[in-house]
Amino acid sequence: MAFTLDEKFIELAEAELGIRFPDSFRNRMMQRNGGSIEIFEDVFDLHPFYDTTDKRRLKSSCNSIVHETQTARQHYGLPDDLILIARNGGGDSLCFQILKNGELDQHVYLHRHDVDELQPVAAEFSAMPVTT
Template sequence: MPFPLEEIYIEETENVMSVKFPPDFKSRMLKSNGGELVTDDFAFELHPFFDKSDKKRISRTCNHIALETENAREWFGFPKDGVAIGSDAYGNIILLKHRGDGILSDEIHFWNHETGETFKIAETILALDMS
């Protein structure tokens, strides 16, 4: 079950990863850190930001964005500029990409783990989030 997040944990992840997350994504994650992202076409579990505020939250956020991105970058074909924000039951990933200035784009992309193809599925997280 996702829960609200303090902004300090987003800032810590930004510092560790040397990126800035887009405002819409940060706003969504502050309200509900992780959880499901289900549309007519997709069903993903969003990776949370690592929340170290107590043991329960540490346990619930151990599959955090920085770790999942690090793991995904080991896979053949995963975009070098991608930041993994979620995955489905089949090993596919949704991600954000760098704009080139350390800031991540609002656009949500789908990476197919079998083909290595990446394509845009939404202009912003708000276009997909039905919660």
């Protein structure tokens, strides 16, 4: 279940990751912290921002963007310049890329785990077909 989100939780994640998320992504996640996206007939579940407002929100946000990104880097070889924002059931993920200047690219990328390849799927998050 996705809830609204206070911006302070996005700011905490940004501080931990050392980046600033694109405004279109921030705005969407403040309206609904989670949900899913369909790309190429495949459903990707959005990772929420960790929300400690109450027990229900805490429980539904344990698979946070920060946690999933750090876990994928440590255990699955996700490149350090990627921020994981969604995953399908088969190991592929949607992500943002950190540019050489430290800023986050506005494009949303599909990271195919089996070939370790990035494919742009949207020029910005607001162009994504959010289904729920």
